[in-house]
Amino acid sequence: MTSRLGAIEFRHLRYFTAVAEARSFRAAAQQLHVSQPPLTRQVQQLEELLGLVLLERQPRGVELTAAGVVFLEEARNLLALADLAIDRTQMAAQGQLGRLDVGVYGSAVFDAIPRVIQAFRSAYPKVEVVLHNLDRAGQIKALRERRLTVGFNRFFVEEPDLVWDVVLAEALNVALPAGHRLVSRSQLTIADLSGEPLVVYPRTPRPSFIDQVLGLFHRRHLTAQVVQEVDDVVTAIALVSSGFGLTMVSDSALNLRLPGIVYRPLERNEALIDLCMIRRAEDDSALLRAFIDVVRKVLPQRPGNG
Amino acid sequence: MTSRLGAIEFRHLRYFTAVAEARSFRAAAQQLHVSQPPLTRQVQQLEELLGLVLLERQPRGVELTAAGVVFLEEARNLLALADLAIDRTQMAAQGQLGRLDVGVYGSAVFDAIPRVIQAFRSAYPKVEVVLHNLDRAGQIKALRERRLTVGFNRFFVEEPDLVWDVVLAEALNVALPAGHRLVSRSQLTIADLSGEPLVVYPRTPRPSFIDQVLGLFHRRHLTAQVVQEVDDVVTAIALVSSGFGLTMVSDSALNLRLPGIVYRPLERNEALIDLCMIRRAEDDSALLRAFIDVVRKVLPQRPGNG
DNA sequence: CGGCTGCGATACCGGATCGGTATCGTCAGC
DNA sequence: GCTGACGATACCGATCCGGTATCGCAGCCG
Structure with a gap:
């Protein structure tokens, strides 16, 4: 089973999702309570790992590319599913599942x-x-x-x-x-x-x-x-x-x-x-x-x- | 939207999945081409983040707890879905999606x-x-x-x-x-x-x-x-x-x-x-x-x- | 038209964290 | 009771992360 995941981490998904939703690195940084440079770096790294451009940087913010639109949806989905996975695991630990x-x-x-x-x-x-x-x-x-x-x-x-x-x-x-x-x-x-x-x-x-x-x-x-x-x-x-x-x-x-x-x-x-x-x-x-x-x-x- | 994800990363899922499937830290370490101590540490950290025990350490290896069984299934699922997400994103980049x-x-x-x-x-x-x-x-x-x-x-x-x-x-x-x-x-x-x-x-x-x-x-x-x-x-x-x-x-x-x-x-x-x-x-x-x-x-x- | 403003990117730094080696404690089996 | 295999721990160097400061650029306004 050879995974294409590489070194992608949930952090990349969290950061990218925030930036994509805010259409802005700076605004996303505020919401995430981090400074802006780490967001730039993580999104760059994510794009490099995927071999794709997800965001078009523009003077007034960012726009999503076609790939970015799809990846945003997928990333949201994965984050939500990860939350559910934790819920289910904790229910299992309590004997409820x-x-x-x-x-x-x-x-x-x-x-x-x-x-x-x-x-x-x-x-x-x-x-x-x-x-x-x-x-x-x-x-x-x-x-x-x-x-x-x-x-x-x-x-x-x-x-x-x-x-x-x-x-x-x-x-x-x-x-x-x-x-x-x-x-x-x-x-x-x-x-x-x-x-x-x-x-x-x-x-x-x-x-x-x-x-x-x-x-x-x-x-x-x-x-x-x-x-x-x-x-x-x-x-x-x-x-x-x-x-x-x-x-x-x-x-x-x-x-x-x-x-x-x-x-x-x-x-x-x-x-x-x-x-x-x-x-x-x-x-x-x-x-x-x-x-x-x-x-x-x-x-x-x-x-x-x- | 407050996530329960905390600082859980795909690395935790990859490592835990390998250990849980191999029923052994050492064997999993070989498969992952890393040494055994990092696995111990990542799994410990994962358990701490979840507030749960996923593995029962035993002299001849490890056994899964009930929560571990559920989390293994969830983790496999998430890793597979992440792979699919990447596939879909790359298809989108090629205009196929x-x-x-x-x-x-x-x-x-x-x-x-x-x-x-x-x-x-x-x-x-x-x-x-x-x-x-x-x-x-x-x-x-x-x-x-x-x-x-x-x-x-x-x-x-x-x-x-x-x-x-x-x-x-x-x-x-x-x-x-x-x-x-x-x-x-x-x-x-x-x-x-x-x-x-x-x-x-x-x-x-x-x-x-x-x-x-x-x-x-x-x-x-x-x-x-x-x-x-x-x-x-x-x-x-x-x-x-x-x-x-x-x-x-x-x-x-x-x-x-x-x-x-x-x-x-x-x-x-x-x-x-x-x-x-x-x-x-x-x-x-x-x-x-x-x-x-x-x-x-x-x-x-x-x-x-x- | 030039300064201002707001944006993302970059450079650099300190600290956190990762993975590696060496070693320990423990239990099973001979 | 010795030995071997397992996971846990201690410690180290390298990496990586996030922070501050700054750059480059484009639109805006007087």
């Missing part, structure tokens, strides 16, 4: 995450937010490779270079087929589900939501009767509506309204399911801090380990 | 002028050509006020600060109603028209085409029987087609094809009508020179007074 890559996975995409993203978008409209559907392993890999800024997942193993926060504790609900006998109850307990056929998810990655659900039974020395393992909550709900059995979903998944499906809350002290946010420990960018602030404002907060 | 205001009037707009403009547009596609319909007085005024670069008209009085060239000598033709007795002749003379009712134009400005036509008769001691004076050639042709009489038109006007109108040429040695080009005597711009060259190439040329 840039790109935020967010990893998402699981049922939180149906409620909690959309609320967060919407709030962030309206608070920081010039930040481009990109969502990536990645499971936990994929999020961790992408975070390390800088392809992700934050990730949301149900829980995380400890990683030395990463930090996680629990940003939301959601209650659990049972999804039942419309005619099921438990539909008559307004609240359920884990014990109510003992012996009921269960559809569980996700099959991978492990450990994850599935293990938390099964743990609820084991902790109470109850037996979970798993009839089907599926990939995601949507498939699980579909199977429930087909009469395969019951399944457990977080509050976020209540937005998944399918015909023939009824949700009943689990008693709140029975179990809570965490939503976690993971990020690089050394990432102290203003953009990430701004995002975390929005998350804490939008979601009922709980302390993390970071 | 700019704006050409052309004054036109009379029947030449139907043939000679369109041919010139089309040739110029294809040779200088980045020059904006603007046509202005102005009579001779209007053209002279606009030329003096720099609103016009050149003007075309049928003939000009001498003006001290203006220069004119005859750029085309067109033959004359007679426009006849379809059933007229002279239609049977393939060529006509002025004498053939003696006693015929004539429609003449333009009423103003004077002197102009009308006076040249009437002069043809007076020179031969013939009588021109003027039945109607009108503003322009189009109106004259319309009256001819209505049977008012005959009228004289230049070659250019032969493109005006109306039903019921027949054109017959005047013998070539009977009369020629000039097309003149007028311009400022002191205008030696490359753009005007380029236009004159095109005119001379497109139109059969004759020497002018300039």
Whole structure:
């Protein structure tokens, strides 16, 4: 890339623009708060660098040549764009401009995450937010490779270079087929589900939501009767509506309204399911801090380990 | 207009861009053929002027901050635009870029002028050509006020600060109603028209085409029987087609094809009508020179007074 | 017609700033 | 813990910038 810029500097543009607009070296010198000789010298140097005459010196001032007319317009443009560039850079430094890559996975995409993203978008409209559907392993890999800024997942193993926060504790609900006998109850307990056929998810990655659900039974020395393992909550709900059995979903998944499906809350002290946010420990960018602030404002907060 | 540019110069952008792209001060120094310390100093100064940190210095090189990512993009952009600005300025100096205001009037707009403009547009596609319909007085005024670069008209009085060239000598033709007795002749003379009712134009400005036509008769001691004076050639042709009489038109006007109108040429040695080009005597711009060259190439040329 | 005035260009000077060399502090890797 | 590579710093000479003083020139006015 061989540039024709040579040694032209913004100073040349500033000085030339002032002279061209004032149609006078002396008047421009006053406006710029410098004396007149430096203006003469800088404009001469600019003309020499361009190999062109930009101004016609005349007894009562200066006139623009055709090249001068064009260069004046270009110089004004460049100066204005340089100002904008500085503005944009300073906005970026304040986290108001840039790109935020967010990893998402699981049922939180149906409620909690959309609320967060919407709030962030309206608070920081010039930040481009990109969502990536990645499971936990994929999020961790992408975070390390800088392809992700934050990730949301149900829980995380400890990683030395990463930090996680629990940003939301959601209650659990049972999804039942419309005619099921438990539909008559307004609240359920884990014990109510003992012996009921269960559809569980996700099959991978492990450990994850599935293990938390099964743990609820084991902790109470109850037996979970798993009839089907599926990939995601949507498939699980579909199977429930087909009469395969019951399944457990977080509050976020209540937005998944399918015909023939009824949700009943689990008693709140029975179990809570965490939503976690993971990020690089050394990432102290203003953009990430701004995002975390929005998350804490939008979601009922709980302390993390970071 | 208070700029936030401060004392930022293109040098800062060039150096920062090189360092940011190479992710290394030393490597950038090699590419730029300078030593490493000046790079450190210029980047430090740039960061100080912006009040921001653009680079994170690390043991194995440098990483960009969020602000650095944005500023790198902006700086590249500015450097590329500066190059383009220089290109455009140099094109302007060569007459390849700019704006050409052309004054036109009379029947030449139907043939000679369109041919010139089309040739110029294809040779200088980045020059904006603007046509202005102005009579001779209007053209002279606009030329003096720099609103016009050149003007075309049928003939000009001498003006001290203006220069004119005859750029085309067109033959004359007679426009006849379809059933007229002279239609049977393939060529006509002025004498053939003696006693015929004539429609003449333009009423103003004077002197102009009308006076040249009437002069043809007076020179031969013939009588021109003027039945109607009108503003322009189009109106004259319309009256001819209505049977008012005959009228004289230049070659250019032969493109005006109306039903019921027949054109017959005047013998070539009977009369020629000039097309003149007028311009400022002191205008030696490359753009005007380029236009004159095109005119001379497109139109059969004759020497002018300039 | 000659002095005056206002313009840009030039000469020259002191200080700021640039780029160069040499060197330091620091962290990673063997 | 040594070594090597990186960026930062110290210092120096040369350049470049901006300032003052002055020149050359053209239009203006009495």
